[in-house]
Structure formats: structure tokens, C-alpha cells
Amino acid sequence: MGEAVIGVLADVLDTEIAAVTPDTEFSSLEDWDSMAALEVLMQLESELQLQLNLRNYNELRTVGDLIGLAEAELAGSDS
């Protein structure tokens, strides 16, 4: 899951995968704005075939938070 999330972030922001870790804060990423955030959301939802709650998504602080949210969503939709 972590790999998929980081892959999408690196792809959307056009940076190296190594530059993004679970501890990275979104606000510290270059070119991070509301459009980029939506772009990441759309791509992630399409790749992982899930739908996130936008309100929860907007409150995330770190990449690790996003991985956690996606994992929780996937676990929830499985049960």
C-alpha cells in the first residue's frame, strides 16, 4: 500500500520516489496545492479501486496518514 501511495505522489508531483517517505508532510512537498491534492486523490482512487472520504483526506498531514486512510478504507470495504 505504501508503495502505491508513494508511487502516485511521485508521479503527480514529478519527483523521485526516494524523495517521498511515510514521514513526509504534504505541506513540505514542492508544488503541493489543492489541485495537486485532488490529482493525487483521483489517481489513487482509480489505481486502488477505492473511494476516500474527501473531508478525512483534506485533514491528512503526512504521507503515512494517507497510507493509513487508504488501508482502513480497503479493509472496511472488504468486510
Next chain:
Amino acid sequence: MMAASDVLLSVKRAVRAGEPLTRPKLLALAESADPMTFRQAGRALAGVDAAVWGLRPVKVGLLTTATAGPLAHILRAALVSGGMAPTFTSGDYGAFDLLLSAADGPPFIGQDVLLCLLDDAYFLPRDWAGSDVAGLVAFVDERVAAFGRMVASAAERSGTTILLHTVPLSSVVRDTFISWRDRAALSGCWARLNAALLGLAEIQGIVAVDLVGDLAETSVSARDDRLKQYADIPYTDGALMVLAKQVRRFAQAKAGLSRKVLALDLDNTLWGGVLGEVGAAGVTLGGLYPGNSYQQLQRTALRLRDQGVILALASKNDADQVESALRDHPEVLLRPDVFSASAVNWQPKAGNLKHMADQLDLASGSFVFMDDSPFERGHVAEEAPEVTVVSADGDPAYLVRSLTSGGWFDTLELTDTDRKRPELYRTRMERGEFAGTFGSSVEYLAALDITVTVTKAGEFDIPRIAQLAARTNQYNLTGIRFGQPETAKMAADPAHLVISWAVADRFGDEGVVGAAWIDRAGETWSVLNLVMSCRVLGRGVESSVLGWLANQARAAGARVLAGRFVPSGRNSVAAEMWTSAGFVRTADATEATEAEQTYTLALDNTADLVPSWIKLVER
């Protein structure tokens, strides 16, 4: 068709390497139905150099009633897939009416086309009373009329072509009315709105896309309420992709990139079945499914011809048999005289297409080629990448959609010249066989990874071998049809040998395609008959099998490999098999022996007959 992820990978790789994407890969992108592929490919393609990639530069103005979101990315991917490199000029968010009524700002000036992205909220009031549907309808009617006046005036004053689209009404709006009569009134009003938008296309300089109609046949949701509420983005990537494909079709026609010629394969494209195997009476055409699907494709081709598309025939068959089938079959709609050019022979199709282009005095880039065989499509994509290749593979029910959905023949206006063009070209051209030969390049064949697997016939192979003998009329060297009992007897007899062979390449497995019966009693091995499906011609399969036989015979101590050719009137395609593999016609070639020709190959110092591009396996 390439998988969505493969298309995206090929785009990213090409951009990273700074190398243009090949035309067939661009076509794969155009045909992709995955919105995320369009969005990501469009983002990757942002810096593409039009000159290096050989793309036509187009300037596109964007004017949106809400947030454009990923519109530019998705549009870019679509336009590049059609051979164009766009530069975008966007109007500011919230300034739609201002910019449209002025019509002199940057989104208009100097643009090839201005796209207005409209959403339902633009035509609706901010609020309305649930009890007053009449008031809402009156508001919408007035708003559409005002919009129409504004667009018409903008088109006239700016001289820039304006592209509009029909607008879906969100069910969220419709369902706030709980009475059936009120909902019908609102839907009726919305249908009038879309009719009015389409009606604007009668004005010079305005074009309208029926987005609502397209969305009805697309398996994507048009809206994401989260995007609308959070970012005022009215459409999903999927809906934008559907629109972008239509913009591509329009821009392509405007840039002069419309295709002019439709080259059609025959067997399993214009009818079901293989003419050479089942005869004209045996092909599937007309009546119920699947015959109706093939006939509808013929009808569609005819309708395209009415509108100026030149039809050409590209079929591996015997020309005489095709001519009479097209003339005499009662369900055929495409009679021989509707084709302005025709290449019915056993030569590779890429060469045939180029030759027809020369004859018609048109560029082969103006050709669309439709064929069910992945081998033929791959061959043309490789040897003539400028040709637009359309698949006729799979369920025949999709034939018409496959042909028309790309919009390759779209034209801005239909003129009298268009309508007369096919006849013009037909009379200008001498119909007939092509004399020249066009070799398949060894590189292409090598890239196919062709494997020929030869099997000495065992119990389980006999039925298929007998079936091949019974059904093969064209590539049948002597016409002798060894049945199941004879074949089984020979297979068990040490003085005889029965073999079959299967062919596979990177497009897939053709299965068992040929068989041969050999008398190996003495120092001369004699091929009593050899049959092969015409599907695999032109790949050196027959040479590799003869090579295998020669090696076997030599190893067994034989000195000569011999074979015969008996003309049957239908097997001319096989006439050259022996000589092209290096066999020599026996000296007593008289009229009497013309009906039964004998060929021999001395085995003492012959080179390997197996072509370099074929991997020969014995099982």
C-alpha cells in the same frame, strides 16, 4: 488492443527518452477507454516538441463555466493521439460571461478553436422553489436564449471556431422535484436546452458535440459530487475523456488530417468464414446474427462511400473467386464496382496498400485499414505505420462501432466533390491484379518470434489432419484428399510418414495449420501431398517444413526429396512452393506433364531451407 497500463508506459517511456511515439502507439492511445490513462499521458506529454514528434501544432482556447480541473491534460492526450500538439490559452475562472461577450480576449484571438466547457449550474438559478417548476423552466429557457445570442455574436466577431457540447442535467437537480409531472417538465425543458445548443451549430463558426448522447453509451460516471462541491469541477475524468475524443475528431478534420480511403479485408471482416475454404455459398452474410453484423458493416461502408470515402479491397484470396462472390452473392451490398481500388492477391498487405495509394495518387497516411487478423494488422502497423489500423477482431457485433467510433473520416462540411469522389477515383483507376511483388521485411518476420512445431502424426493428430485434407482447396499441392483411415494406416507404416505442423507467433497460437503425407520407402522420399491453411502464408512456414523434411530424409540416408504439383484451378497460390524452396522441375516438362509437375531436391549438399526468422521445433 494494448492494455491501458501498456499505453501509458509507452507514452512515459517515449517522453523520457525524448523519442516520438510511433503512429501505432498513438492510435492505441486514441483507442484507450481509460480516463486515468488520458489524464496521466496528458500530463506526461506537456512538454512535447511538436516538430520532433511530427505533430501538427494547434492552438486551443478554453473557456469554462466552472473549474476546468484536468481538462487540459486530458485534451492534450486526445489531441496528441490524433497527431496534433496543442497549446492552450485558458480564460480566468468566473469570467465566462465577460470573456464570451467581449470575444476579443486571449482565449479567442489567434486560436484554431475555442472550447466552451459548460455545466448545468450555468443555466440554472442559484435557488428555486420546489413548488414552482414553471418558474425554473422559464428561467432556463431565457438563459439558453441569452447564451445563444452571446455565442452567435462571439463567433461572428472573433472569427474563431467555437466548439460547444450538450449538457447533462444532474439527477441531483431533477430528483428534488417529487412529482412525476414536474420532473417531466424539467427534463423536457432540458431537452429543449440541448436541442438549442445543437441548433447553434447551424451558424457558421459554431460546432456542437453531443456529449449527452456519447455519455449514454459510455461506462463512466459523468459526475463526482465531491469534486463538484469541493472544487466546482463539474465532470469526472471519464466525461472529460469522452468530450476530449470528440474535440480530437473535430481538430483533426480542421487540421486537414481526415482519412480518405477505407481499405477493407474480406474474410471474417466483410463476411464470416474463409471464402477459399467454404466457397461463396458458404460464407456467413445477412440474415440473423452473426451474418447481419457483417452485412451492417458493408452497409456502413456504403454510407461512408456516399459521403466521399473511397473504398478499397485488401484481401488474400484468388481474385476471380472474390470477383464472382462479390458479384453473385445475393446478400453482398458492396458489389465489385463500389471499390475504387482493389488488391486481391497473396502478397503482403502493407505493400498492397502502398501500391493502391500510388494508383489513387493519395498518401498512404490517408488510409484506414480494417482487418480481423492480428498478423495482418501488425504487419501493416510495422511496414506502413502511417496507415490507421482498425481491428475487426472479436465479436462481429462490434464491427460497425470499431470502424466508426474513431471518427477518422470526419469532415467539417460535406461538398459535392466529396460525394462524387469515389466514382471519380474508380473510373480513373484501372482495376486489376498487381504485377509487382512486395516482400515482407525480414525484420518484421524476425520480430514476430514465429515458432513452427512439426509433429509426426500420432493417434490423436489423425482427425485434425484428415479435416485439413478435406477442407483445404487452395494450398493443396496435389488435390489428393487422404481420409482418416488412410492417414492412420500411413502413420503406422514405417515406409510412410505423416506429419502435421502448428504455428505460433507473438500474436498467438494458430494451432495445427498444415499436414504432409510422405512415401519414404527408398532413396527418394516422395511427398504425396501437402496441405496448409492460407492464414499463415507469407511467413516462410512451408519452407521451414520442407527444410525439416530434407534434414530427416538426409539423416535417414535418402538422396532425393521429391514432390508434385497438380494444378486444380484453385491452388495457384501453391504453384511456386517447390521452386521457391530450391527444388528443380524435372526435365521432361511437356504439355502432358503440365497437368502433373514433378520437382526434386538433391540432398547431398543443400543449404538449410529453414528461414532464419523461424524457430523449428519437433514434438
